[in-house]
Amino acid sequence: MKRILPFLIILVVLGIAVGSAWYLTRVTPGTPSANPAPASQSTANNPQSRPAPIRGIPGAEPAQTLGAANAPVQLEEFGDYQCPPCAAFHPVLEKMHEEFGDKLRITFRNFPLTQSHPHAVAAASSAEAAGLQGKFWEMHDLIYEHQAEWKDKMDVGPIFEGYAKQIGLNIERWKKDVGSEQVAQRVFLDSRRGQTMGVRGTPTVFINGREVPFESLLAPDRLRAVIQSELAASGSR
């Protein structure tokens, strides 16, 4: 018995290691096996097989949105302007907006990861301050599209001010708003909503309250399939 005991111990540890890796792969948020919603039409058509939508506490109101309020597909993105995958996701989402129009409601929520991205809050505040002059999406687009130009700079203030001028904002008002309590509150509320919905990284996207697997975000075909299955489920394809 003593001769086979070490081999038994090794086998048991191997079993536990492989088993725990398999289990963790299944339960990690955002992976298809952990969150099978809305991967296929048959799944989307069968509400019993889908996880319940995550509600979370309210974020900033009114939210920054695109598309009709009563759209059958409600997409909510938690993003960080300094995060490279968020910038990579930006054109994918724009494409979806062009394709689906008012059938897709897009909501952007701020989720600045301040520990790793020192300019994330400044970028979020710049976009929200532009929103107070009705130009949130114009600023949002510029900040994401030019991320490579500013993300490693020491002082991003003049760069964002340049964007504000480019989209024709009242600069004095925008500068005041960037540092205002109102804008800070909006960023904070969005972030807090994300925390209550289990967001731990960016970009994180929910469609009709269910988290979309991360690998579906950067491929337009896969995200399109998810949106189409939700449309089919709502009967408004």
Next chain:
Amino acid sequence: MKRYIAAAIVSLIGLADAIYLTVEHVTGQSVRCTIVAGCSEVLSSQYAVVSGVPLAAIGASAYFTVFSLATLAAFGYRVAGMLLTVVVLLMFLVSLWLVYLQAFVIHAFCQFCLLSAAVTTALTVLALSAHRGARLSQTPGSV
């Protein structure tokens, strides 16, 4: 023998850490920006993959090898003890290289990678002292 048992236990910490990092890599979580600073930069860098295989998975295999060798050595398999010393020294050198990459090339630290480096350092100390102890016990007249 006690040192080999300790090495086996310590290697389990490294194994758990490497499994976690492998899962993060395989599920794409490491590409995402995360609340924990540094890890996404390190784990999405070109150094996180070797010939298409996640470095974390290679690390998990290495820790499992160390666990197996330490267990066998604790049960008196001398060759396993010698192999353990060689494997652990190699892992220590690789860890030094990885810490250098984090500090001077990627300019970001991932605490899970640093934990792995700490575990490997502890294993190196244990393996070397166990190896020395085994050699002393073989020397005639020594206690």
